[in-house]
Amino acid sequence: MYKKSVIIVIGIVIVLSLIGLAFHGLGAKNKGKVSQSNTIGIIYVDGVIIGGRGQSSVLMEQGGTDQIIKQIHQARDDESVKAVVLRVNSPGGSAAASQEVGEELKKLRAQGKVVVTSMGDVAASGGYWLAACTDKIYANPTTLTGSIGVYMPYANWEELYKKVGIYQEKIKSGPYKDILSPERQMTDAEREIIQVMVDDIYNQFVDVVAQGRKMDKEQVKKLADGRIYTGNQAKQLGLVDELGNMYDAIDGASQLAGIEGKPTIKEFGKTSPWNMLFGPSEKISTLLEQFLFQKAGNQLNLGVPLEAAPEKWQVK
Amino acid sequence: MGNVFDVLYDVLFQPKIAMQMIADKKNILQAVIVFFLSLVIPLWALYFGMQDVGMSAMIPFVIGFKIVSSMFMWFMGAAVWHLIAEFFGGRGTGLGLFTTLGFAQFPQVFIVPLWVIAALLPASLKSIMMAVAALTIFGWSFFLTITAIKEVYEFSTAKAMLVMITPVLAILVVCAIAFTFIGSAVTQMPMWL
Numbered sequence A: 001m002y003k004k005s006v007i008i009v010i011g012i013v014i015v016l017s018l019i020g021l022a023f024h025g026l027g028a029k030n031k032g033k034v035s036q037s038n039t040i041g042i043i044y045v046d047g048v049i050i051g052g053r054g055q056s057s058v059l060m061e062q063g064g065t066d067q068i069i070k071q072i073h074q075a076r077d078d079e080s081v082k083a084v085v086l087r088v089n090s091p092g093g094s095a096a097a098s099q100e101v102g103e104e105l106k107k108l109r110a111q112g113k114v115v116v117t118s119m120g121d122v123a124a125s126g127g128y129w130l131a132a133c134t135d136k137i138y139a140n141p142t143t144l145t146g147s148i149g150v151y152m153p154y155a156n157w158e159e160l161y162k163k164v165g166i167y168q169e170k171i172k173s174g175p176y177k178d179i180l181s182p183e184r185q186m187t188d189a190e191r192e193i194i195q196v197m198v199d200d201i202y203n204q205f206v207d208v209v210a211q212g213r214k215m216d217k218e219q220v221k222k223l224a225d226g227r228i229y230t231g232n233q234a235k236q237l238g239l240v241d242e243l244g245n246m247y248d249a250i251d252g253a254s255q256l257a258g259i260e261g262k263p264t265i266k267e268f269g270k271t272s273p274w275n276m277l278f279g280p281s282e283k284i285s286t287l288l289e290q291f292l293f294q295k296a297g298n299q300l301n302l303g304v305p306l307e308a309a310p311e312k313w314q315v316k
Numbered sequence B: 001m002g003n004v005f006d007v008l009y010d011v012l013f014q015p016k017i018a019m020q021m022i023a024d025k026k027n028i029l030q031a032v033i034v035f036f037l038s039l040v041i042p043l044w045a046l047y048f049g050m051q052d053v054g055m056s057a058m059i060p061f062v063i064g065f066k067i068v069s070s071m072f073m074w075f076m077g078a079a080v081w082h083l084i085a086e087f088f089g090g091r092g093t094g095l096g097l098f099t100t101l102g103f104a105q106f107p108q109v110f111i112v113p114l115w116v117i118a119a120l121l122p123a124s125l126k127s128i129m130m131a132v133a134a135l136t137i138f139g140w141s142f143f144l145t146i147t148a149i150k151e152v153y154e155f156s157t158a159k160a161m162l163v164m165i166t167p168v169l170a171i172l173v174v175c176a177i178a179f180t181f182i183g184s185a186v187t188q189m190p191m192w193l
Helices: A002-038 A065-077 A095-110 A126-132 A158-164 A188-213 A217-223 A231-237 A246-257 A273-278 A284-299 B004-013 B015-025 B028-052 B056-087 B094-104 B106-120 B123-153 B157-188
Strands: A039-046 A081-090 A114-124 A136-139 A144-146 A228-230 A264-267
Touching: A002 A039, A002 B004, A002 B028, A002 B106, A039 A065, A039 A246, A065 A081, A065 A095, A081 A126, A081 A246, A095 A114, A095 A126, A095 A188, A114 A126, A114 A246, A126 A144, A126 A188, A136 A231, A136 A246, A144 A231, A188 A217, A228 A231, B004 B015, B004 B028, B004 B094, B004 B106, B015 B094, B015 B123, B028 B056, B028 B094, B028 B106, B056 B094, B056 B123, B056 B157, B094 B123, B106 B123, B123 B157
Parallel strands: A039 A081, A039 A264, A081 A114, A114 A136, A114 A144
Antiparallel strands: A144 A228
8 A cells, every 4th residue: 555655646746846847847938928028030041042942851941032031021920029130141142032032121120120130251242132121231340242233144155065066956936035045156136135134133233222221323333343342341331330240230239129138039940950960051161162153153154054044143 | 466556666666576576467558558658757858848948949859759769669679688688598578578678667757856856956056966867767777677687587687787788789799890891891992083
């Protein structure tokens, strides 16, 4: 009989412990909720900005602006989030993808949330497009930024094809259907069409920068010749507001949002067990490689025959 | 054998007698219930513990891994240890070992009250207490597993320990042999650049 009593007592202790643990957990959650009214959300933009869903699995979630937009929506719907810090570590990407994220950032600001950019190693081109859509931009003095411009990569493989003995024939529905085909020289008319399109996207980019930075359009055009700037230079030229790291950006976001005291930080996006074990996947070398690859892509297109698809448009 | 309360009491305080009785009666249902309680209750603590330290994203991964690995270890452990015990001349049954191993996990339920106590301690002592609690529980389960093998096959403590570590030794030997062969293959390989 005493054995039963001992086990019952042990059982009661365990059940009480379980309940205590549950309350401790809930208490911690509630405690978090009280202070979370002053929350600053952090959204990371890492790597090349490309539209679509990217890669999502149990272990990780990477790339694709759909994920970034989803996180922006989460921040918008989360009432405790007063401000968002956009941590940009990107050499750029496609114009359409940068534009759609930029528009979502504008909508987020229209909802009354403060959005501040913190530039990491590189925040150039499409990365700068996103930054221009935010309230304030912080960059490190050595950050690579700027690169405001657009290019359309095109390679002419005609001579090589002739040497190899490849002769491609096409039956076209219209004269420009195979525009940018690599097996022949681009015609003047085609070049004119592409140039008009590049100019159109460039003007849209300039408009975004002029509007976001409250600068004159002509002034922006002077800076937007495609060159890159250091954070220091960008600050002098008015492309960046403050020099500082991510924590300075968080402090700046706190001030703009009127948060008193230390804000609660909430990072958006799935933190995978893989990332937890092996740290961030985007290293500076990778970013620089991406940046240089993008630059090189203009001269040396490594892809198969190109077609004029929106994702081929690169914001430079 | 008395009811499950008596058995659990004996597992905790008279493990030698308890393991003998459990191996003799082979009550699989009781073993399954005790095993799952011993698995689920610590997972409850693990769930809240991980939430507390902000590792919510890892919870499904860790809990899933824990459930699968525990069940795998129970089934495979019983099968492999029984095979080894038979090689060593043991006279017990696989089912007897399987049942006793289920009960050998019972001390794991104590991780919950111990972690609650740890949670109430100052931050500097918290992690030490948690580690000590986890080590104690691990040691207790290890001791019960040795006792189970001992009583099921009527082995000495040394022989029971040998049975228990033989799979690990076998893996180490296989790895050593594999590395030796790979090493010799690599040294004889022509240099292709």
